[in-house]
Amino acid sequence: MMVLLRRRDDLVCQQVVELVSDYLEGALPRSERKRFERHLRACPNCTAYLEQMRVTIATAGRLTPDDLSPEAREEFTDLFRSWRADGPGAPD
Amino acid sequence: MESDVELLARLRDGDEQAFVTLVGRYQGSLLRVARTFVPSDAVAEEVVQDTWMGVVRGVDRFEGRSSFKTWLFRILVNRARTSGVREHRHVSIDSTEPAVGPDRFDGNGAWAEPLSPWESDVDDRLVAASWGPALRAAIDGLPGRQREVVLLRDVEGLPSDDVCEVLGITEGNQRVLLHRGRSRLRTVLESELQTRGR
Ligand SMILES: [Zn+2]
Numbered sequence: 001m002m003v004l005l006r007r008r009d010d011l012v013c014q015q016v017v018e019l020v021s022d023y024l025e026g027a028l029p030r031s032e033r034k035r036f037e038r039h040l041r042a043c044p045n046c047t048a049y050l051e052q053m054r055v056t057i058a059t060a061g062r063l064t065p066d067d068l069s070p071e072a073r074e075e076f077t078d079l080f081r082s083w084r085a086d087g088p089g090a091p092d
Numbered sequence: 093m094e095s096d097v098e099l100l101a102r103l104r105d106g107d108e109q110a111f112v113t114l115v116g117r118y119q120g121s122l123l124r125v126a127r128t129f130v131p132s133d134a135v136a137e138e139v140v141q142d143t144w145m146g147v148v149r150g151v152d153r154f155e156g157r158s159s160f161k162t163w164l165f166r167i168l169v170n171r172a173r174t175s176g177v178r179e180h181r182h183v184s185i186d187s188t189e190p191a192v193g194p195d196r197f198d199g200n201g202a203w204a205e206p207l208s209p210w211e212s213d214v215d216d217r218l219v220a221a222s223w224g225p226a227l228r229a230a231i232d233g234l235p236g237r238q239r240e241v242v243l244l245r246d247v248e249g250l251p252s253d254d255v256c257e258v259l260g261i262t263e264g265n266q267r268v269l270l271h272r273g274r275s276r277l278r279t280v281l282e283s284e285l286q287t288r289g290r
Pocket residue numbers: 012013016039043045046047203
């Protein structure tokens with residue numbers, strides 16, 4: 001009986017992909033997380049999907065800042081001098 | 093690489109090299125986030141310049157209760173808002189946009205075609221320098237609100253609480269925006285992989 005209820009309760013892949021962020025953010029309630037993980041154990045496709053999302057996020061975190069052009073460096077050096085010369089104002 | 097805190101200490105002492113290093117570190121990110129609030133690159137540049145002025149003049153008031161990054165983006169978002177160009181907080185979140193197109197699933201909601209993992213590609217392919225531009229373009233193509241959340245959370249790595257505070261959104265809204273944004277980026281990387289051939 002329990003087994004039958006559980007099975008009816010199982011997530012399908014299309015639902016899993018909508019829960020991935022909540023899962024990664026640790027925002028799924030315990031019972032929901034267990035259902036999610038149960039699906040993953042049985043589904044190599046959703047396991048691959050989750051991995052792809054992890055890679056996507058990690059890749060975004062490794063983007064390097066664009067280099068500042070020499071002109072911009074010079075401009076900001078000048079700005080810095082003028083702002084310091086003005087003394088501390090009330091920026092907010 | 094010197095930490096933000098170290099650079100900030102030097103900045104307090106009036107070290108212009110430290111300032112320019114910080115600008116180099118965050119200018120691109122600031123411009124991208126600013127651009128989600130204002131209608132043109134020119135206005136975004138003004139807002140960002142204004143933000144740096146706020147940093148130089150307010151550095152003594154920075155108490156380190158949040159990270160420098162969070163403080164920096166808080167100044168930016170305040171400047172962007174007071175520049176009064178766009179108030180977009182009330183725009184509703186489209187929660188119907190699916191993470192993955194419905195055509196990818198069969199009638200039972202299972203994947204119609206098998207999905208291959210990317211693990212083997214991570215080192216040599218995805219993270220290779222050639223991926224930067226593709227992902228950058230994909231992020232630039234996200235709708236504004238998804239873009240700002242993805243930039244702050246995933247690119248800059250701000251904690252979730254800080255992102256909510258800086259943008260003035262709820263935890264729940266942030267997760268929805270992040271989910272849509274990340275899902276779109278994954279789709280772009282997936283098609284990029286297919287285009288390049290495996
Ligand atoms: Zn599945």
